[in-house]
Amino acid sequence: MNKILVFIGFFLGALLSIVDSMIAFSDTASLDNEFGLEIISWSFFISKVLIYSAIGGLIGFIIKKKINT
Numbered sequence: 400m401n402k403i404l405v406f407i408g409f410f411l412g413a414l415l416s417i418v419d420s421m422i423a424f425s426d427t428a429s430l431d432n433e434f435g436l437e438i439i440s441w442s443f444f445i446s447k448v449l450i451y452s453a454i455g456g457l458i459g460f461i462i463k464k465k466i467n468t
Contacts, residue, residue: 402463404462405456405460405463406456406459407455408456408457408460408462409455409459410452410455411455412448412452412453412456413455415451415455416444416447416448416452417448419447420438420447
């Protein structure tokens with residue numbers, strides 16, 4: 400239970416970046432396209448996943464510290 404909140408934060412951050420990319424695709428896609436994920440730049444997508452995961456892990460760490468005190 401010590402690090403479970405941090406790992407959940409990392410996972411939710413990565414999931415949020417994927418959902419964010421799908422929403423960005425649906426904003427610019429034509430009406431006859433299926434719902435999907437279009438990645439224009441892999442380096443930008445990977446950096447976004449890492450940043451969102453780090454933020455999620457940090458939030459999980461802060462919540463863990465607040466619960467334990």
